[in-house]
Amino acid sequence: MPTTNQTDFSGQPDARGHFGRFGGMFVSETLMGPLRELREAYDRFIVDDTFKAELEADLRDYVGRPSSLYFARQLSQRCGGARIYLKREDLNHTGAHKINNTIGQALLAKRMGKTRIIAETGAGQHGVATATVAARLGLECVVYMGSVDIVRQEANVYRMRMLGAKVVAVESGSKTLKDALNEAMRDWVTNIDNTFYIIGTVAGPHPYPVMVREFQSVIGREARRQILQQAGQLPDALVACVGGGSNAIGLFHPFLDDTSVAMYGVEAAGEGLETGRHAAPLCAGTPGVLHGNRTYLMQDENGQIIETHSISAGLDYPGVGPEHAWLKESGRANYVSVTDQEALDAFHELTRCEGIIPALESSHALAYATRLAAEMNPDQVVLVNLSGRGDKDMHTVAGLDGIKI
Amino acid sequence: MSRISQRFEQLAAHNKTALIPFITAGDPDPEVTVPLMHAMVAAGGSIIELGVPFSDPMADGPVIQRANERALKHNTSLRDVIGMVHRFRERDRDTPVVLMGYLNPIEALGYERFAEMAGAAGVDGVITVDIPPEEADDYLAALRAQRIDPIFLLAPTSDEQRIKRICDAAAGFVYYVSVKGTTGSARLAIGEVASKVFHIRKSTGLPVGVGFGIKDPESAQAVAQVADAVIVGSVLVNQIESLADQPDAIAPALSRSISQMRAAMDLI
Ligand SMILES: Cc1ncc(COP(=O)(O)O)c(C=O)c1O
Numbered sequence: 082m083p084t085t086n087q088t089d090f091s092g093q094p095d096a097r098g099h100f101g102r103f104g105g106m107f108v109s110e111t112l113m114g115p116l117r118e119l120r121e122a123y124d125r126f127i128v129d130d131t132f133k134a135e136l137e138a139d140l141r142d143y144v145g146r147p148s149s150l151y152f153a154r155q156l157s158q159r160c161g162g163a164r165i166y167l168k169r170e171d172l173n174h175t176g177a178h179k180i181n182n183t184i185g186q187a188l189l190a191k192r193m194g195k196t197r198i199i200a201e202t203g204a205g206q207h208g209v210a211t212a213t214v215a216a217r218l219g220l221e222c223v224v225y226m227g228s229v230d231i232v233r234q235e236a237n238v239y240r241m242r243m244l245g246a247k248v249v250a251v252e253s254g255s256k257t258l259k260d261a262l263n264e265a266m267r268d269w270v271t272n273i274d275n276t277f278y279i280i281g282t283v284a285g286p287h288p289y290p291v292m293v294r295e296f297q298s299v300i301g302r303e304a305r306r307q308i309l310q311q312a313g314q315l316p317d318a319l320v321a322c323v324g325g326g327s328n329a330i331g332l333f334h335p336f337l338d339d340t341s342v343a344m345y346g347v348e349a350a351g352e353g354l355e356t357g358r359h360a361a362p363l364c365a366g367t368p369g370v371l372h373g374n375r376t377y378l379m380q381d382e383n384g385q386i387i388e389t390h391s392i393s394a395g396l397d398y399p400g401v402g403p404e405h406a407w408l409k410e411s412g413r414a415n416y417v418s419v420t421d422q423e424a425l426d427a428f429h430e431l432t433r434c435e436g437i438i439p440a441l442e443s444s445h446a447l448a449y450a451t452r453l454a455a456e457m458n459p460d461q462v463v464l465v466n467l468s469g470r471g472d473k474d475m476h477t478v479a480g481l482d483g484i485k486i
Numbered sequence: 487m488s489r490i491s492q493r494f495e496q497l498a499a500h501n502k503t504a505l506i507p508f509i510t511a512g513d514p515d516p517e518v519t520v521p522l523m524h525a526m527v528a529a530g531g532s533i534i535e536l537g538v539p540f541s542d543p544m545a546d547g548p549v550i551q552r553a554n555e556r557a558l559k560h561n562t563s564l565r566d567v568i569g570m571v572h573r574f575r576e577r578d579r580d581t582p583v584v585l586m587g588y589l590n591p592i593e594a595l596g597y598e599r600f601a602e603m604a605g606a607a608g609v610d611g612v613i614t615v616d617i618p619p620e621e622a623d624d625y626l627a628a629l630r631a632q633r634i635d636p637i638f639l640l641a642p643t644s645d646e647q648r649i650k651r652i653c654d655a656a657a658g659f660v661y662y663v664s665v666k667g668t669t670g671s672a673r674l675a676i677g678e679v680a681s682k683v684f685h686i687r688k689s690t691g692l693p694v695g696v697g698f699g700i701k702d703p704e705s706a707q708a709v710a711q712v713a714d715a716v717i718v719g720s721v722l723v724n725q726i727e728s729l730a731d732q733p734d735a736i737a738p739a740l741s742r743s744i745s746q747m748r749a750a751m752d753l754i
Contacts, residue, residue, distance in 0.1 A: 097620060105620075105621050106618060106620065106621065107589060107616045107617060107618075107621060108616055108618070109544070109545045109615050109616055109639065109641070109663075110618060110638070110639040110640060110641040110643075110644055110648075110652070110663065111545075111639075111641035111642070111643050111663060111666055111667075112643075113618055113641075113643070113644070113648065114641075114643035114644065114645060114648070115643060253548075253551055253555070254541060254542065254555075259542065260542075263542050263543075263544045266544045267544065267545075267546075267547070267667075267668045270545070270666060270667060270668060271666060271667040271668065271671060271672075272666075273643065273666060274666075368593075369590045369593050369594060370588075370589045370590045370593055370616065371542060371590060372542075372544070373616070375593075378590075380590065380594065382594065383561075383563040383564060383565070383591060383594060384540075384564070384590040384591035384592070384593060384594030384595070385539075385540065385541040385558065385563075385590075385591070386541040386542050386590070387541075
């Protein structure tokens, strides 16, 4: 078992991708060579000045970074406690944080001479962000999506197709995000010579969790600078929703060594943790191995992965990035959960009091943040990652109100 | 000497190649499995490879995915599969049995507990698709303590260094995955397989088995000319699927396929 220095929070993972006892590379032999090739390319280009300059220019001119940090005055007043700031990833091109990562990985794919891009998607945000960069770089693009999610996120399916991507419906297992990931892995193992697999979150085998973290950390680096400028202090707490965990790690990572900053990752409690119908592996799961890494999972006593439930397709995943598993065990971050109903209430509240329609995923973070802020003082600051906008969720929310759009 | 090594020695003494049929335990229902194992031995199977059902069989193509789903409809667990081997051993003490599956069900049981139970039931080897030797220290220790052979996969993408490392960790035999892809996916290119197997033999004295893409007596025969074992799965599982609603017809159908392959392999 690899030993880790428990206080070196930002120094993870080790050379083989272990965050404490989590992470690693648990894949079939066929993928070990391609993963090494990816790791070498990533290590080389992430410190390459031309690559960095190109990434930075794309994030600025194409994505629209830096995304703003917005003081939510009305929302803060309603809570009557800490001041709430929103990191506006919803303002990015394509409407979520997902594009920070797809831009980075696609540039890497180009450098590696790959001509074909594949991705898995749940809410469709990562699929759209992948199809978008593929269109721009002239790469063939195939997106795997569970057939259940295809129904929930119809508009995003249409967007991907418009962008020139082929969307493949996955009918196996629970027909959601985890099965889309399985299918993308199967495609990759079959087409490794010309194909780059863009994983959409900080899960998967090493080096994906580090690589995606690096591309998403732009969120936390900007937010740290912005909050010091605007509030004149570090935040007392960070709050982000956790599906696979990429927007949360992106926000958390640059603050890990600021030990005064508390961190809250918010999982989907679905219909309630006690009902078993949820997607909260860190709050209610156990460690195991899935999708190439060791992490917390939702599984039965025989090690079979069980079906998850969340109103938001982007959180409907039975695993979680291995770094979160480690941050949980080391005590650096706290993991909590929010039900479908609480997220919906937060969705409506932000929409009505700030004129910002959040994604249902991000609404989970908002729901917890308002609860937390209410118990704090006005001289304290809560910084929430507003990971995406709610346009894609109109269909779901209208449906709950009995309206067909 | 392990039952697997013994079997390879016996076969070699008769100039024969091993034929290793694969089925998923519990497919299409748990009652079928043990009698089917005996039938496959009678038809010429040298070693039985038993798939352990998993909810997320990432390395498998649609045929074996569906077999996993059928078996999981009956909640066939790793404990159940070990129980099947135990029952198989009541009538057959000679034919090696190898379990093939994914790591998470083994993690859930615990490596040591798994190895103890499997060893006691008469399991001879274990292939875990998603554990490379780099992650396998504790796993290997647990299997070795119970004299169970850890069998590892080699792939077209394995370079010389990895081939060495994997062969050093393995026992019983090594399993060369003949195509880049999932189970049941593509046709194998026998020329490439031959040169890769030749290469692997430089790193190990262990028998080399070849699987993925063997579909009929012809391909079984071609592979038998270059390898020590021919592993055949998806064609058999396909037959099980098409006979799922008449379970009595499964054993005769698979026996026919296996004996045809055995006959073709024995011609060389
Ligand atoms: C807006 C938004 N937020 C959050 C997530 C969850 O992913 P992660 O936990 O990797 O940030 C998604 C996933 O689709 C998303 O679309």
